[in-house]
Amino acid sequence: MTPIQISRPFFNLKDLLCEQLRDLHDAEKQYGSQLPEMVAKATSSHLKDKLSEISDRVLSTAEEVAHACRILEVSAEGVTCEAMKGLVREAKDTSSDWGDSATLDASLISNAQRIAHYEIAGFGTARAFARCLKLGEVAEILQHLLEQAFQDDKDLSYIANGGWFTPGINHEAADPAFKPTPTPGIGAPSTPSSRMDVPS
Numbered sequence: 001m002t003p004i005q006i007s008r009p010f011f012n013l014k015d016l017l018c019e020q021l022r023d024l025h026d027a028e029k030q031y032g033s034q035l036p037e038m039v040a041k042a043t044s045s046h047l048k049d050k051l052s053e054i055s056d057r058v059l060s061t062a063e064e065v066a067h068a069c070r071i072l073e074v075s076a077e078g079v080t081c082e083a084m085k086g087l088v089r090e091a092k093d094t095s096s097d098w099g100d101s102a103t104l105d106a107s108l109i110s111n112a113q114r115i116a117h118y119e120i121a122g123f124g125t126a127r128a129f130a131r132c133l134k135l136g137e138v139a140e141i142l143q144h145l146l147e148q149a150f151q152d153d154k155d156l157s158y159i160a161n162g163g164w165f166t167p168g169i170n171h172e173a174a175d176p177a178f179k180p181t182p183t184p185g186i187g188a189p190s191t192p193s194s195r196m197d198v199p200s
């Protein structure tokens with residue numbers, strides 16, 4: 001078996017944490033460059049709002065990661081996140097030529113959730129390293145970013161799947177005539193065209 005080639009040696013866990021933070025910093029910048037295009041493509045107002053919220057925040061997320069790098073006295077620059085390159089390329093490939101507006105929105109949600117899951121894995125692992133190294137301030141920054149990524153994922157799932165009385169985008173993509181079953185005494189269900197509010 002061919003040995004794995006490592007471009008740079010990691011001497012200890014702190015080195016590994018620094019390298020992962022630099023990778024995450026580049027990942028957030030790449031995502032920030034792609035988000036305006038995703039916002040423009042979204043047809044659901046709730047999805048557009050959610051992606052705009054992420055877009056407005058992503059550079060401050062990158063800045064928080066850069067702050068963690070400064071605490072560790074390493075430059076945030078100089079690393080390319082190859083995984084985010086691929087995720088962004090897939091998001092770029094999402095096109096309205098593929099189908100109706102609900103299917104386009106469902107595809108954009110899948111792109112954004114794959115990226116949210118990458119963020120959750122990255123921030124979560126880095127937080128675990130920081131906690132082990134007793135780097136409290138860095139761990140706190142990463143905890144905050146992890147919570148944001150979790151919330152983004154949750155909101156996107158809500159937009160995709162809907163709730164008890166409101167269909168989500170996935171239902172609309174599967175069947176444009178979809179209507180939820182009315183439940184006696186609990187108010188009228190929403191129509192398929194009125195998508196649910198994203199929880200704050």
Ligand SMILES: [Fe+2]
Nearest residue numbers: 023081082083
């Ligand atoms: Fe990466």
